[in-house]
Amino acid sequence: MIVDPWTSETVDYKKIMKEFGINPISQEILPDAEQSIDMRWFKNNIIFAHRDLDKIFNAKKQGKPVAVLSGIKPSGEFHFGSKQVVEELVMFQKLLKCKVYYCVADYEAYADNGDWIDKTKQTAVSNIADVFALGLDPKHSYVYLQSKEPIVQEYAFYFSKKITNATFKAVYGDKPLSLYMSALIQIGDILLPQHPSQGGPKNVLVPVGVDQDPHIRLTRDVAEKNGFISPSSTYHYFIRSLDGSQKMSKRNPDSMLTFADSDKDIKRKISRALTGGRDTVEEQKKKGGNPEKCTIIELSNYHIESIAELQQRINKCKTGQLLCGECKQQIITKLTEFISKHRKKKEKFIPLATAIVERGIFDGESEEGKKLIKKYLGD
């Protein structure tokens, strides 16, 4: 079975974990977090597995530098899967008090979808503004476009000679050269925080979905042999699409929520979403709903409510007190409120995001980065 980043389908998580030596998260390795940090990604077990996450926390404990890296393909507006990744980054940024690298994977978008980098710039601006609006602190962020980051490209070329064609085929399957090159670029992304200009070797955490694991495996294969520290990774479940079929993905736009949705869109999409409801109202009142099947409950779990609120909703569902129509209405209200608030926040980050895309590279800890923050966000 080849799980690769370009043909993501519903995956058998347990099988993959076993096959590739990914470990389940045991709560003991997690550090004590300040009350203000939203730890639900761990508490709800959405981040369910890892490689060397303990090494990140240990390094931090010993006062060693650590960093976190993730990114997005600028091929569309943020959906709630993109939101999830960013909120994980925000959590780690607070937990580890470290620099977070956010890669706008415009080369991958081209290799995968065929849109050349000039066509994805506008989307990149919007995506970056979303990232800051969701709470990533620009003062400790490094945001860049793959096509504009010479370090990443240099690493890609460097490692092209360290990996055999047979390995590429074994890891990714038989793919076009552009996708192998995109994979090399992503090795460059993952190792960027260890570049001398970034302070040299350090433990770097890369929160990903399991479909991105080939990049992690390949990077781990070559990192230590070449003077880097092997990257750590965490793995999260993805929220299913609203029809319950597979992960929420840009490939299936009708059944996912995006940040560009109007109130009407949200209402329509939620109204049509798969629930665990019974065939008739009478039956549901009697037997209760089936929250395990319900994409609305999942949405609440991932994105909307606290664990206590969610538990209440599940109880009411199971006992037939809360029917799907009313439940959906509540979620629609909360969702439209969230989107509306988010848009207002996002607006003020558009000028900074535009400047970042124009420059191609933004380091909030550099002098130039600090100036940009001051210019566009004030103090």
Added chain:
Amino acid sequence: MIVDPWTSETVDYKKIMKEFGINPISQEILPDAEQSIDMRWFKNNIIFAHRDLDKIFNAKKQGKPVAVLSGIKPSGEFHFGSKQVVEELVMFQKLLKCKVYYCVADYEAYADNGDWIDKTKQTAVSNIADVFALGLDPKHSYVYLQSKEPIVQEYAFYFSKKITNATFKAVYGDKPLSLYMSALIQIGDILLPQHPSQGGPKNVLVPVGVDQDPHIRLTRDVAEKNGFISPSSTYHYFIRSLDGSQKMSKRNPDSMLTFADSDKDIKRKISRALTGGRDTVEEQKKKGGNPEKCTIIELSNYHIESIAELQQRINKCKTGQLLCGECKQQIITKLTEFISKHRKKKEKFIPLATAIVERGIFDGESEEGKKLIKKYLGD
């Protein structure tokens, strides 16, 4: 038969020309050249074939912009093959009064020989100083390192999606990914003079050896479909190595002359070089030598003497008046004189070459380039 740039062997030029549609040079397409321009590469038929060379001269005649591009792998000191390519560039620069692009192929050197770009910097400085000392006018030159030229890298990634794996295999044979990437980089090199920042589409001439033709073919395959003008090319014979076995190449250091050779080295190498001499002095005085076999005659033809001088040497050889020992002594004298003069010229270009390698890109027609020239060469 696959002729690729990485396994160059003695080649059947005629067969290749027929197979790949390369045309012999007919003297009519050559423009009238000013007396001061050394046209021996055409006159001696060393440049023996081309693709669309007429288009270059026609474009020039019509007042359209043209450019010339070639380059070197910074994997060793200049040998007389490298000298030949540069002198062709100098000829074209004078003939076409145009900008010449000279690529220091440090990525190709890495892909091919395994020396990472930090290891080849010193060689790059020396190579670039040689280029200017041989007469390339820095005021109309664009000299760059592949690893530092974002346009080239961007084109490489762009075209990675336009060429199938099957095409790569058909053109280059089954090669490691790093060599395919290096080929893509070279498509980027060839198209660089047509980048918007360089004035957009134009006819570009690329003087190469036949072993480099795959890059030309592949670039021609994709250029027009993607808004570029198909590059033109010329093909030259390579001087044989001094043992007469194959082309003079860095792969066979003992039988080639380099610019780093001492007078002693030159004397030793020339003394051992293959000639067309007979078994005994008596026999040679009687029958004359065999200049067709002689690598010294070839050296004279390519690098040392005018056509008239060469003709005289051949006549004296054939009639037994000039024996190999004396002939070699004359050539040794001329060679050591050339090398010594060249070294003096080269010295004054080292600071500029160093600045170019530090920056990675030098455009003699830009404001920054003009400043550098003024700073390091005066007016």
